Amino acid sequence: MATQGERRAETRRRLLTAAAELFAERGVDGTSIDAIAERADRTSGAVYDHFGGKDGVLIALLDTWVEELGLVIGAELSTATTLAERLAVLWRNVSEPVVGGDRWISLELELWAHAARNPDAREHLVRRYRGAWKGIVELAGRSGDASPEVGPAVIGVLLGLELMRRVDPASVTDELAVAALVGVVAGTSRPDLDPQTTGATAR
Amino acid sequence: MATQGERRAETRRRLLTAAAELFAERGVDGTSIDAIAERADRTSGAVYDHFGGKDGVLIALLDTWVEELGLVIGAELSTATTLAERLAVLWRNVSEPVVGGDRWISLELELWAHAARNPDAREHLVRRYRGAWKGIVELAGRSGDASPEVGPAVIGVLLGLELMRRVDPASVTDELAVAALVGVVAGTSRPDLDPQTTGATAR
DNA sequence: GAAAAAGGATAGGACGTCCTATGTATCTCG
DNA sequence: CGAGATACATAGGACGTCCTATCCTTTTTC
Numbered sequence A, B: 001m002a003t004q005g006e007r008r009a010e011t012r013r014r015l016l017t018a019a020a021e022l023f024a025e026r027g028v029d030g031t032s033i034d035a036i037a038e039r040a041d042r043t044s045g046a047v048y049d050h051f052g053g054k055d056g057v058l059i060a061l062l063d064t065w066v067e068e069l070g071l072v073i074g075a076e077l078s079t080a081t082t083l084a085e086r087l088a089v090l091w092r093n094v095s096e097p098v099v100g101g102d103r104w105i106s107l108e109l110e111l112w113a114h115a116a117r118n119p120d121a122r123e124h125l126v127r128r129y130r131g132a133w134k135g136i137v138e139l140a141g142r143s144g145d146a147s148p149e150v151g152p153a154v155i156g157v158l159l160g161l162e163l164m165r166r167v168d169p170a171s172v173t174d175e176l177a178v179a180a181l182v183g184v185v186a187g188t189s190r191p192d193l194d195p196q197t198t199g200a201t202a203r
Numbered sequence C: 001g002a003a004a005a006a007g008g009a010t011a012g013g014a015c016g017t018c019c020t021a022t023g024t025a026t027c028t029c030g
Numbered sequence D: 001c002g003a004g005a006t007a008c009a010t011a012g013g014a015c016g017t018c019c020t021a022t023c024c025t026t027t028t029t030c
Helices: A004-026 A033-039 A044-051 A054-077 A083-095 A103-115 A119-140 A150-167 A174-189 B004-026 B033-039 B044-051 B054-077 B083-095 B103-115 B119-140 B150-167 B174-189
Strands: none
Touching (some): A004 A033, A004 A044, A004 A103, A033 A044, A054 A083, A054 A103, A054 A119, A083 A150, A103 A119, A103 A150, A103 B103, A119 A150, A150 A174, A150 B103, A150 B119, A150 B174, A174 B150, A174 B174, B004 B033, B004 B054, B033 B044, B044 B054, B054 B083, B054 B103, B054 B119, B083 B150, B083 B174, B103 B119, B103 B150, B119 B150, B150 B174
């Protein structure tokens, strides 16, 4: 016989997976709380009880995924030796994620768009990604090439390339993606690049 | 005395600028047609008459900006000589756009997220960017380094880095962005890179 | 076994949005 | 100058959403 706590945990899982599907299908704003509850064979009251509202569902969903994804990536990274291999691991886990399937990138985009105009969400997002990056670096072990500052930029390139790949799949090959990532890492770990030859100016 | 056509043109402009402001402030889904009309000192009837609905407003807005942006970029590119300089021009026009101010990137993200689950929007987006890229390449003139295939990937990196810069401004310097872009171009225009050393596999 | 607490169902009100149908003032053109 | 076309306003119905208040059922605690 299932205890109350077990049932509650299952309700939470059902609500989260239902929300993940619906958010990806119709977008966050296009998904009603009632729709989430209905797909989970629950009612809206359960959603409010568990997450307090739609924003709570979104945050919980992404936090869960980022955590799991960080673990997976960290594990794979420990077996990679070269920089390119490590970056390929990152790219593979974004373009063909084991965790969360195709959906989580769509959700990420929604959240970033949301964060671009909401200071609270922005702060949450920054903390979350910095933490994830830190965890990845630690799990990867002795990687002198992955200085902490590259983290955000690497993530930015990963998201941007995946975004493009979703719209125009043929345009972003794996080789291309890895080459771009190598470029990013090289850009920060080799500040000796001559600004005059790059044409870039400090902001 | 303003003619009818002139008044119509002004109404169109007012509606578009109002929509741009509101979309950036509250997001596309969070903006009602009535709110757009109200800020433009018009009524919802005018919006429907001009654009047929909210999607029409969004498309018209982005098409206008992409067109103008393409012209600006093309003009600046003609004075750039090295590859890095050209890529720096691209980055500058994304991170500090003259056209559309800060808003258009936010809108782009919304549209991409929308396109990720809407085939029609996806097709429109692909056409628009391919056209814009083609125009840029032509305006830039004899650039053998900018092969047509890099276009989408370059745009993806631009968007991704700008996305990250908006959330965490200090994390993406201009030098870093240009270095990443150089990496992308190098990745496609030099297919002689050994896949085994990069760790990437063909999909 | 009784009391307390928790998980969840149900119903409904307040609100906002989309979009259409119709009205009206202004312009265009024969 | 008068008829038609144009540009936009106005009003309102249908719909969906959020969230609260209240109730019932099951589990835990003493």
